[in-house]
Amino acid sequence: KIIPSKSTFDVKFTSAPVKTSSIYTIQTNIDVIPIDIVQLNTIDLLTNLSNNFSSTANLIFTIDEQLKEFPFTVNLSSCSSSSDVYNVIIGSIAAKEEDIMYGPYVINRNSIVKKSFKSRNSLIFGNVEKKNTSNITFYYDEEPGADNVKLYYTLFGTNLTNPDFYNLYTKDMFFEDDVDDVSNVREWSNGMSVPYFDGYIYVPTQDHPLVFKYRQLIEKVVNGQVVKTTREADYYIDVVETQDFSNQKWIPQFYLKKTENSTFQDFPFYIHFVNNRDYEVDKDGNKSNVLDEDLIQEYLNKYKISGMDLTLIPPYFKPFELQAEIEYNRSYSYVEIKQTVERKLTQNYSIYSTKIGQRITRSKIFKDIMTVAGVENCSISYFGFDLSGRTNNVEELNCDFYEILCKKEDSYDSYGNQIGGFVLNYVGME
DSSP states (O other): OOOTTTOSEEEEEESSOOOOSOGGGOOOOTTOSOSSOOEEEOOOTTTTOTTGGGSSOOEEEEETTOOTTSOEEEOOTTOOSHHHHHHHHHHHHHTTTTOGGGHHHHHTHHHHEEEOSSOTTOEEEEOSSOSTTOOEEEEOOOSTTOOHHHHHHHHHOOTTTSHHHHHHSOGGGSOGGGEEEHHHHTTOOTTOOOOOSOOEEEOOOSSOOEEEOTTOOEEEEETTEEEEEOOOOOEEEEEEEEEETTTTEEEEEEEEEEOTTOOOOSOOOEEEEEEOGGGOBOTTSSBOSSOHHHHHHHHHHTTOOTTOOOOOOOOEEEEEEEEEEEEEETTSOHHHHHHHHHHHHHHHHSTTTSOTTOOEEHHHHHHHHHTSTTEEEEEEEEEESBTTTTBOOOSEEOOOTTEEEEEOOOEEOTTSOEEESEEEEEEEEO
């Protein structure tokens, strides 16, 4: 059996790459299957465009936190191919370059719409901000004569002609009036060809915009009560153990498997698999020149496919320094105050406590010190990476996704005076 405290292997999932040689510094992301990525794939536009964009309906949409009063409004009436649709949308977004209300979206316009690798005649709409409030929202065109149903049928097809899209964004995620039966579509005029089969499409209405969120909550009945919950899980790890009779031990093998109801869309996520280095010895018990990382790389390379990157790299630590004067009540012991403050700071900001890519603020450290019983006041005179040079004295320290901020080890001059690390001076107050 695999005993966690003695296991040779440890597996953790994250939604972003983490550069570290210690599995213990990696924080497993419970929502590793991303809740923050919205991708909407259109139908094959080559077979669906004939005269269908001649409608006066405009494509009106916002991305993420973009205000609904300032949407992108795109007229596709001149489009006769997927390239036309792509160029018109990109051009319409770029035209807002001078308007500060559209700034971040104009800069990231190539993420908002892009050409699909899977189908040369399909496009993919995407969002910009990567967080759980991310969304793409389409609005009803209220101009007289605007044919909204025709527009969205042309872009996204039906549940039978674009199953990937409709399986990912199921009917239970939308208001009933946003779901239009294809039987209504058959009544269209203007010579448009409509397939004769049952099905449905999604269309914004005057009362309800069409909001797409990847991890949107849905209502379910649990123990007789209606609750809002997430959809089913997409993946799980199956651990299969095989017995090595020669060495009299069990060898675990890990398999990443899709759940039966998985609706996972294409997007990278990361598995961190770190081997215990105690086992880096040859058959005679001597340290091996071939690292386990080399063996893992050699094994995984046989199964490497396009779009997969295999990287094993060391962590990048960014030690920071602090200088502060701490005033404490003399009714408390100096030794007690000193030990409590320094133990708390070490626990909170050592390499074992800080997280990958996590920022640290001066106010957070101030709060940590002030919440120690007996501390009356605290004045932080330096917070940065270079105490000796007094440069980069800031309110907030940031790091990249692969970096780890941590407390710098204390250092002293030849006379025993502390000159680096967390330099703390304690002043007793009556």
